[in-house]
Amino acid sequence: MSIETPTQPTPAASDKLDRQVLVIAGVVVLGAIMSILDITIVSVALQTFTQVFDATAAQVAWTMTGYTLALAAVIPLTGWAADRFGTKRLYLTAIVLFALGSALCALATSLPMLVTFRVLQGLGGGMLMPLGMTILTRAAGPERIGRVMAVMGIPMLLGPIFGPILGGLLIDVASWHWIFLINVPIGIAAIVYAAIALPKDDVQPSESFDWLGMVLLSPGLALFLYGISTIPETGTFFATKVVVPVVIGTVLIVGFIPWALNRHNAHPLIDLRLFKNRNMTIAIVAMSLFAISFFGAGLLFPLYFQQVRGEDALHAGLLLAPQGFGAMITMPIAGVLADKIGPGKIVLVGISVTAIGLGMFSTLTDTTSYAFLMLSLFVMGLGMGGTMMPIMSSALATLRDHTIARGSTLMNIVQQVAASIGTAVFTVLLTNGLLDSITGSTPPEEIPGATADVYGDVFLVGAVLVALVLVPAFFLPRKKIEHQVDPALMVGH
Incomplete structure (x- = not known):
């Protein structure tokens, strides 16, 4: 699919998203909500x-790890497949696979079946x-990329807010099967x-498929993320179960780099x-650092409420809502401003506010008032709303046609890998901190306070x-991005 974008956009096109773009945005947001809600x-x-399956925590963790590894394997193929088969056909196929997988998960009678x-x-x-990012960017044009990224941020906000709440309700009121069955009617609606x-x-004449790139990159990413995902189970970065897949995965990924840059390879799997x-x-670079710190620390918020404050999953999810509400306020504003004055200024403010909010959380104890904690989450949300999407808009605003699909694929790979690294790092910091601070001789009445102190230390690292x-x-554009085709980006296209 290739939608040409005018070289000189009309003022109306630059000022707001028209009805056609909003209709397309609805499709993309519905699909993204379905995916992100499922994870949470x-x-x-x-x-x-x-x-239910009489399994250990490490064994059931494969229900998350298997999903993550599948993501890592398929994301690199998405850019090529979008160019080869068209974004509409591929998007419909993706929704069908997701809805079918959801229905089968609900029918699983064993843990191996569920993981499969x-x-x-x-x-x-x-x-x-x-x-979704490719479809929206092509439809709206680069002049409105900030607004588009703000729209794409909606499911990223709603997932963490409503996922734990909805999951807790479905499990308590019905059964675990319904956390998967709920995707089926949503998937059917999204397909229609x-x-x-x-x-x-x-669809234009097909590019050749980079088979060697696939053999190197997809298994490389899957092995690397498998090793990283195993770190919380082993408690160390240096266990054989971690080191072997990480090293093999890294070698494959590094081997992909010269092949992708080879001048004889006109259409590498990842450009x-x-x-x-x-x-x-x-x-x-900015997205990698932010995803490691923000998503890694974000995993610990519900754990604090459950482990230290004794809340159940439903109430922990409700307590996290202020973060989403804060981001809802700033994200659309940041999208408009990123288009008009450049993303750099917006991101600098957003990062500063996020760091302040996370720094507030680093002072927590086992008796810190909920008002203070919810204020901290709200401040973090305000900062996140002005950070993540403007960073993405900075990356994608200068891309055109084929490079849009390749650029959005690259950004999603980076975000997925960085978030997995952050999750592993912060889980290990918390686990080892608890092991060092709480021993068999620790008086029971001191355990909540000691646990809260460890959480505070880890949140400080996050800040x-x-x-x-x-x-x-600081080096992101701090003025409106001029939308010109960069000849260097059109190599091989």
Whole structure:
């Protein structure tokens, strides 16, 4: 699919998203909500899985790990497949795979069956976000990329807010099967909506498929993330179960780099030539640091409420809502301003506010007032709303046609890998901190306070890492981006 964008946009096109773009945005948001909600819903069901399937926590963790590995394997293929088959056809296929995988998950009678069907879900879910970004960016044009990224941020906000709440309700009121069955009617609605609303594909003559790149990159990413995902189970970075897959995965990924940059390889699986774009490179560095720190620390918020304050999954999810509400306020404003004055200024403010909010959380105890904690989450949400989407808009605003699909794929790979690293790092910091601070001789009445202190220390690490994002953010464009085709980006296209 290729939708040409005018070289000189009309004022109206630059000022707001028209009805056609909003209709297409509805399709993309529905698909992304389905995918992101599923991740957060399943996270609250892990304890239930251990009881239903009589399994250990490490074994049921494969319901999450299998999904993540499928994402890692399929995301690199998305850019090529979008160019080859068309974004509409591929998007419909992704929704069908996700909905079918969801239905099969609900029918699973054993843990291995559930993990297998979660992999099928991941194959569909992994394509939804990069495809959605490609479809929206092409439809709206680069002049409105900030607004588009603000729209894409909606499911990223709603998932963490409503996922734990919805998951807790479904498990308590019905059964664990319904956390998967709920995706089926949503998937059917998304298929019908997409079939009607998305423009017909205009597929150009196909590029050759990079088989060697696939053999190197997809298994490389899957092995690397498998090793990283195993760190919380082993408690150390140096266990054989971690080191072997991480090293093999890293070797495969490093081997992909010279092959992707080889001048005889006109259509690499992931176009690393995009790094010739200064904005793209800086944005990827900023996104990596932000995803490691923010998503890593974000995993611990519900754990604090459950482990230290004794809240159940439903109430922990409700207590996290202020973060989403804060981001809802700033995200649309940041999208408009990023288009008008450039993303750099917006991101610098957003990062500073996020660091302040996370720094407030680092002072918590086992008796810190909920009002203070919810204020901290609200402040973090305000900052996140002005950070994540403007960074992405900075990366994608100068891309055109084929490079849009490749650029959004690259950004999603980076975000997925960085978020997995952050989750592993912060889980290990928390686990080891608790082991060092709480022993068998610790008086029971001191355990909540000692546990809260460990959480506070880990959140402080998160605040420092978020503040470090200010360094690459300083180099992001701090004026309106001029939308010109960069010849260096069109190599091979």
